[in-house]
Amino acid sequence: MKHLLLVPGALLALAAARPVAPTPAALPTTAAELPAVRQAQFRKDTFSLRQYGAVADGQTLNTEAFQKAITACATKGGGTVLVPAGLWLTGPIVLQNNVNLHLANGALVQFTADRSKYPLVKTTWEGEDAVRSQAPISGVDLQNIAITGRGTLDGNGDAWRPVKKSKLNETEWKKLVASGGVLNDKKDYWYPSAASFKGNQLAAAGTPRKSMNLGDFDDIRDFLRPNMLSLTRCKQILLEDFTIQNSPAWTIHPLLCEDITLRRVTAKNPWYGQNTDALDLESCRNGLVENCTFDVGDDGICIKSGRDAEGRKRGVPTENFVFRGCKVYHAHGGFVIGSEMSGGARNLFVSDCSFLGTDVGLRFKTARGRGGVVENIYVDGVAMTDIAGQAILFDMYYAAKDPVPLAGESSEPPVIAAQPLGEGTPQFRGFYIKNVVCKGAETGILVRGLPEMSIKDISLENITLESKKGMLCQEAENIRLKNVTLLSTETKPVLEVQNSKNISFDNLRYASGADLLLRVTGDRSQDIRLTNTNTKLAKKDVELGQKVSKKTVVVATR
Structure with a gap:
């Protein structure tokens, strides 16, 4: 040769002998080195929802009763607001300090489909300041809060989300159209209302309204789908045992929160539900996510920290989290970082998780303009089956031409001109992934960096991937594969x-x-x-x- x-x-x-660059001494290398997560604690006092006039008939709007119970509990120093078994219809619920909202087994809290009950508020959307409809459940600047119990929270998201015709079978599509709403000119996209259609058209045309004046959005209110559980600048959070489903948009969204424990929570959304991520941890620190089950229409477990200039200005990474024993069924990605990661992410430890039928397994994504540094990510023990795309994906330029050529195309890399380094240049470095098995994927491993900023310092060890394509590594540096099996059916090349x-x-x-x-x-x-x-x-x-x-x-x- x-x-x-x-x-x-x-x-x-x-x-x-040349190893991947060592992790800086200041960064933890095991989950045991992370700060202890402070736990929420509550007084024994219990305030039953029924005491405050609530009626579990599925018809009575119990918004006022929920707020009376929560306020009474908080005023007396905290405790548990008990939601007994039954169907409780309500508008938005606002949490307060030292309150544990406990959903008894058999309790179903359903949020009204009447979109007018959700006032416009100043909040964020996909990492930037925005006006949206108020979240079904929210809390701002709180401490020592919880949602627990084996009951269910239903966001009535079908009343908010647009739907593509291609996502449904013929019977489902006819039923949806007959329910009301508005179709686009091509008759292949359904919108819940004219206001929803108008807002979506503005966004699709690249002309979204840039304003924080609530009055500027009255005519497109229905387009401004809320995240279902929105917690902002809260500390000592416990989310345990309940099911949360049918979200209008992101399902669980802590923003700038600290000391989060998420245990045995189930998040369920229709597979076609747009933007219905299960869990979005944005600019949060110190937490544990364990034994949760997610089956949604977008990403499963997702790490974010703001978008582009606003995210960099905030400058708060998501850091110091442990994820273990979680299962993700349908989702765009099982464990995901990005793409709104402009404040960075670090010190994340994933172990003993299963991804069954997700579009991508381990999905790390960003783009030019984001900025931010993602580093010190540890994955140990992931089992995957039936992955539609990549089992393991690092992608800093997912708008680029697909680097894997089609039949007859040149095998030379696509021409992607380098751009000057700047604050908008993202960085991925220091990923340590081992003990991963995937049975069935389109591509085993795809690593795609930028010409001006390669993806660096990745260790992949003790991995077996059964896939159609093997591995593509583009614009990368210090990548180490040891004891890796690539059982690919397309073998030119592996x-x-x-x-x-x-x-x-x-x-x-x-x-x-x-x-x-x-x-x-x-x-x-x-x-x-x-x-x-x-x-x-x-x-x-x-x-x-x-x-x-x-x-x-x-x-x-x-």
């Missing part, structure tokens, strides 16, 4: 490396009979090492692009 530098066995350790450097494949396993094991392209590719790997199982081991030096790839014999 004239294009390869063959390293004898005696030099094998030296060839694979591995694609474009404009990347210091890439190590140690003890790589793949299906016997692969057409091509490794293709390297791009004139900036350098220092690609393939060690402890049986290259003879492939019909061809390495293929180099026209601008790639013959010394770029080092293959160590076994």
